Amino acid sequence: xxxxxxxxxxxxxxxxxxxxxxxxxxxxxxxxxxxxxxxxxxxxxxxxxxxxxxxxxxxxxxxxxxxxxxxxxxxxxxxxxxxxxxxxxxxxxxxxxxxxxxxxxxxxxxxxxxxxxxxxxxxxxxxxxxxxxxxxxxxxxxxxxxxxxxxxxxxxxxxxxxxxxxxxxxxxxxxxxxxxxxxxxxxxxxxxxxxxxxxxxxxxxxxxxxxxxxxxxxxxxxxxxxxxxxxxxxxxxxxxxxxxxxxxxxxxxxxxxxxxxxxxxxxxxxxxxxxxxxxxxxxxxxxxxxxxxxxxxxxxxxxxxxxxxxxxxxxxxxxxxxxxxxxxxxxxxxxxxxxxxxxxxxxxxxxxxxxxxxxxx
Amino acid sequence: xxxxxxxxxxxxxxxxxxxxxxxxxxxxxxxxxxxxxxxxxxxxxxxxxxxxxxxxxxxxxxxxxxxxxxxxxxxxxxxxxxxxxxxxxxxxxxxxxxxxxxxxxxxxxxxxxxxxxxxxxxxxxxxxxxxxxxxxxxxxxxxxxxxxxxxxxxxxxxxxxxxxxxxxxxxxxxxxxxxxxxxxxxxxxxxxxxxxxxxxxxxxxxxxxxxxxxxxxxxxxxxxxxxxxxxxxxxxxxxxxxxxxxxxxxxxxxxxxxxxxxxxxxxxxxxxxxxxxxxxxxxxxxxxxxxxxxxxxxxxxxxxxxxxxxxxxxxxxxxxxxxxxxxxxxxxxxxxxxxxxxxxxxxxxxxxxxxxxxxxx
Numbered sequence: 079x080x081x082x083x084x085x086x087x088x089x090x091x092x093x094x095x096x097x098x099x100x101x102x103x104x105x106x107x108x109x110x111x112x113x114x115x116x117x118x119x120x121x122x123x124x125x126x127x128x129x130x131x132x133x134x135x136x137x138x139x140x141x142x143x144x145x146x147x148x149x150x151x152x153x154x155x156x157x158x159x160x161x162x163x164x165x166x167x168x169x170x171x172x173x174x175x176x177x178x179x180x181x182x183x184x185x186x187x188x189x190x191x192x193x194x195x196x197x198x199x200x201x202x203x204x205x206x207x208x209x210x211x212x213x214x215x216x217x218x219x220x221x222x223x224x225x226x227x228x229x230x231x232x233x234x235x236x237x238x239x240x241x242x243x244x245x246x247x248x249x250x251x252x253x254x255x256x257x258x259x260x261x262x263x264x265x266x267x268x269x270x271x272x273x274x275x276x277x278x279x280x281x282x283x284x285x286x287x288x289x290x291x292x293x294x295x296x297x298x299x300x301x302x303x304x305x306x307x308x309x310x311x312x313x314x315x316x317x318x319x320x321x322x323x324x325x326x327x328x329x330x331x332x333x334x335x336x337x338x339x340x341x342x343x344x345x346x347x348x349x350x351x352x353x354x355x356x357x358x359x360x361x362x363x364x365x366x367x368x369x370x371x372x373x374x375x376x377x378x379x380x381x382x383x384x385x386x387x388x389x390x391x392x393x394x395x396x397x398x399x400x401x402x403x404x405x406x407x408x409x410x411x412x413x414x415x416x417x418x419x420x421x422x423x424x425x426x427x428x429x430x431x432x433x434x435x436x437x438x439x
Numbered sequence: 440x441x442x443x444x445x446x447x448x449x450x451x452x453x454x455x456x457x458x459x460x461x462x463x464x465x466x467x468x469x470x471x472x473x474x475x476x477x478x479x480x481x482x483x484x485x486x487x488x489x490x491x492x493x494x495x496x497x498x499x500x501x502x503x504x505x506x507x508x509x510x511x512x513x514x515x516x517x518x519x520x521x522x523x524x525x526x527x528x529x530x531x532x533x534x535x536x537x538x539x540x541x542x543x544x545x546x547x548x549x550x551x552x553x554x555x556x557x558x559x560x561x562x563x564x565x566x567x568x569x570x571x572x573x574x575x576x577x578x579x580x581x582x583x584x585x586x587x588x589x590x591x592x593x594x595x596x597x598x599x600x601x602x603x604x605x606x607x608x609x610x611x612x613x614x615x616x617x618x619x620x621x622x623x624x625x626x627x628x629x630x631x632x633x634x635x636x637x638x639x640x641x642x643x644x645x646x647x648x649x650x651x652x653x654x655x656x657x658x659x660x661x662x663x664x665x666x667x668x669x670x671x672x673x674x675x676x677x678x679x680x681x682x683x684x685x686x687x688x689x690x691x692x693x694x695x696x697x698x699x700x701x702x703x704x705x706x707x708x709x710x711x712x713x714x715x716x717x718x719x720x721x722x723x724x725x726x727x728x729x730x731x732x733x734x735x736x737x738x739x740x741x742x743x744x745x746x747x748x749x750x751x752x753x754x755x756x757x758x759x760x761x762x763x764x765x766x767x768x769x770x771x772x773x774x775x776x777x778x779x780x781x782x783x784x785x786x787x788x789x790x791x792x793x794x795x796x797x798x799x800x
Contacts, residue, residue: 097726231662231684234595234677238693239721284650288666289795292673301592301673305649305666312653312662316595316677323592323693325721325730332599332684341700345723347733360600360686362706365458367744369686372708383728434650434793 084393084400085111087149087173089140089164091124094178095155098205099128101385102153107393110134114143140164144171151396153205154178157256158263162187169194174201174396174406176389177414180263184425185418192411201395203388203410204417206271208344210391211384213352214275216376220338221276221331226358228335233276233315235269235330237344238323241300245321252294252321260298261321262424268344269317270420272329273306274413277313281416282306286434287427292322304424335359339373352378415439445754445761446472448510448534450501450525452485455539456516459566460489462746463514469754471495475504501525505532512757514566515539518617519624523548530555535562535757535767537750538775541624545786546779553772562756564749564771565778567632569705571752572745574713575636577737581699582637582692587719589696594637594676596630596691598705599684602661606682613655613682621659622682623785629705630678631781633690634667635774638674642777643667647795648788653683665785696720700734713739776800 086102088095088110102108110130115121118138125136137143143152144167151174154164158180165175175195181204182188195202208214220227241249250256251264259266274281284307291302301320308314327344331337336358346352357373382390398404416439423435447463449456449471463469471491476482479499486497498504504513505528512535515525519541526536536556542565543549556563569575581588602610611617612625620627635642645668652663662681669675688705692698697719707713718734743751759765777800784796 094727097728100726228685231599231681232679234597234679236595236691236693238592239723240695286650286793288675288677289645289647289668290673290675301675303666303675303677305664305677307650312651312683314649314651314662314664314679316649316664316666316679318593318595318675318677320592320693322673323695324589324697324719325723326691326693326698328691330597330687330689332597332681332687334601334684336685337687339702341734342730345727345730347729347731349729358685362600362686365461366455366706367458368708368710369703369706370708373702432647432795 082397083107083109084396085109085148085150087112087114087143087146087152089114089143089152089154090156091115091120092155095153096128098153098155098385098389099130101383101389103129104382105386105389105393107397108389111148112137112143112146114140144168144173149173150400151176157250158183158259159256162190165191166194169198169200172198172200174399176203176205176392178205179267180259180421181414181418183258185415185422188415188418192415195406195411199399199406201392201399201406203392204414205388206268207385207388208268209271209275210387211346211352212380212387213354213378216378217338217340217354220356226336227333229311230276230331230333231312231314232332233273233329235272235317236326236328237265237269238320239325240323241321246294252296252298254296254298258298259421260294260300261319262299262302262421266302266317266319266424267417267421269319271417272343273315273317274416274420276329276331277308279413279416280308281419281437281439282315283309283437284434285420285423285427285437287424287432289432291428302424302428304427306420346384349383350380352380443758444468444470445757446470446509446511448473448475448504448507448513450475450504450513450515451517452476452481453516456514457489459514459516459746459750460491462744462750464490465743466747466750466754468758469750472509473498473504473507475501505529505534510534511761512537518611519544519620520617523551526552527555530559530561533559533561535760537564537566537753539566540628541620541782542775542779544619546776546783549776549779553776556767556772560760560767562753562760562767564753565775566749567629568746568749569629570632570636571748572707572713573741573748574715574739577739578699578701578715581717587697588694590672591637591692591694592673592675593693594634594690596633596678597687597689598626598630599681600686601684602682607655613657613659615657615659619659620782621655621661622680623660623663623782627663627678627680627785628778628782630680632778633704634676634678635777635781637690637692638669640774640777641669642780642798642800643676644670644798645795646781646784646788646798648785648793650793652789663785663789665788707745710744711741713741
């Protein structure tokens with residue numbers, strides 16, 4: 079097994095890289111063969127603290143990771159403004175790319191990345207972990223269940239957490255030079271992805287940002303949201319994201335015959351059990367003195383954290399490409415691009431005074 | 440006790456009147472002394488089926504109820520388009536008015552009703568039952584809790600149910616001559632009330648309807664929603680209401696330090712226990728491998744249904760006025776009027792192409 083594992087190079091020592099590195103080491107079909115940071119010392123400490131294999135090569139640059147022939151794929155948790163540079167370079171060095179979200183500052187940048195991946199035949203996937211949780215698969219089955227859900231009518235997604243003082247002073251996500259999309263990129267990304275996921279990746283026709291986002295003194299968005307309209311069947315969605323409210327991670331999906339809610343869709347409260355709440359075919363009691371049934375909790379137990387399922391899937395796709403048995407899977411790049419297109423539409427709507435913005439693939 | 444009970448006249452045999460009549464008979468300080476319908480026969484059957492007291496006078500007209508000196512107050516569940524006529528007449532006959540929601544087709548009509556109540560010194564209250572549930576009081580305490588909730592940032596309210604074929608053909612709520620506000624008036628009313636309630640009845644500055652409501656072939660709204668912005672602190676809200684999705688009755692209120700959710704705010708699943716779910720001061724686990732605490736369920740047991748609490752409070756206010764010990768309580772008319780103002784703003788926004796509409800009291 080060991081020799082067939084996909085060998086990751088980790089680009090940088092971001093906090094999120096601790097979580098993903100752990101997942102790579104937990105996942106049967108992947109391992110870590112290198113890490114690079116601008117500071118060799120930081121990389122050494124990071125590799126040690128995160129229990130990287132003894133054999134891991136530790137570099138004082140990102141380029142060295144990309145030049146290492148023992149690296150099949152890179153995980154890129156760098157600030158968003160650096161994605162286009164390093165993801166393109168990685169592709170050019172024939173490294174498969176697992177890219178943190180938001181994938182780019184705009185769809186133009188993303189297209190540059192995707193073109194590089196295409197022309198070099200490497201797999202692209204963004205690191206949207208919750209997509210790979212078996213709970214997500216269960217919820218998707220419900221979305222397609224004619225009896226228990228019916229036709230999707232609307233989705234509301236909320237993602238908020240209260241940024242601490244240190245975050246609001248120093249985090250890259252409030253630095254316009256590093257992550258100029260602020261809360262929209264960092265957490266609005268998840269809401270938009272959830273909405274597209276629920277709509278089976280059919281793009282909305284129109285995106286209209288909510289009025290009066292809140293801004294950091296740096297100019298970066300701290301809270302915002304939007305409504306999304308589809309052309310057919312009254313299909314509709316809203317999202318709201320904020321660095322200024324206590325933690326909330328909701329999807330509410332409403333169908334004609336049923337609905338479901340999940341309250342920890344991005345990071346499950348419990349790593350080993352994912353819950354969601356569903357109800358269908360609700361009826362008023364006589365004289366509307368109540369209604370039934372009550373929503374019930376569905377629990378999905380898992381033996382690996384959701385990010386390990388992500389790494390496993392990425393590893394599986396990379397293995398197919400590496401052995402020349404498969405071409406890179408297009409699904410993930412299409413989903414990334416659609417998510418980015420909606421982000422761009424929200425940005426455009428805000429910039430133009432909260433006007434409706436058409437979304438075209 | 441019997442002689443001091445507030446004596447209700449029931450105006451009409453609407454289905455909702457069955458529920459409220461039951462509440463009037465359950466409530467210690469109220470009783471039913473008369474019912475009127477355009478059909479005497481229907482009124483007789485209704486009084487019998489709903490176990491009205493033997494002494495109840497049964498009339499073949501609404502006027503007869505208003506002319507009955509043994510009626511202190513009327514409950515008016517008539518179609519919305521008839522409210523202005525019958526509520527004004529009731530006030531002129533010195534009957535206190537418990538008026539079903541939506542209270543009027545627009546704030547102009549409501550002001551006519553309120554002026555009649557004023558000049559005749561009678562109590563006005565709209566029949567928004569959930570406001571009177573002890574659970575609502577508990578949630579309001581949480582909204583004001585600096586440690587467990589902090590500052591309110593946003594509210595999202597959803598109210599949907601799947602209208603059956605018969606409803607979509609025959610119900611007054613899809614008849615533009617009877618209830619031209621459709622889903623907005625029938626259920627959007629609750630969402631808007633919930634939002635105002637959470638914002639301590641501070642009116643939003645701007646209301647912007649979501650694009651592309653769904654319409655009945657009669658022209659009545661079947662689904663719609665809006666976003667609401669306040670001037671200060673980024674305060675924000677959205678709502679969505681629909682006759683075309685399975686039952687959902689949600690409020691999600693997000694504060695800086697905590698949040699809460701309720702999933703049956705309008706009609707509790709269980710008449711005897713009201714639940715809501717709250718969490719505060721959430722923290723990410725190390726490496727963001729989870730978060731804690733999980734939301735916890737708070738249960739409030741009650742000995743009367745929420746509509747009985749409403750009737751009891753209305754009866755208490757009416758008793759004060761009847762005995763000349765108090766003037767009519769203004770709070771409820773102000774809350775009704777603010778709710779109607781937001782409804783009017785949603786209507787205006789929709790009519791004018793989903794533009795932002797300023798709300799002024």
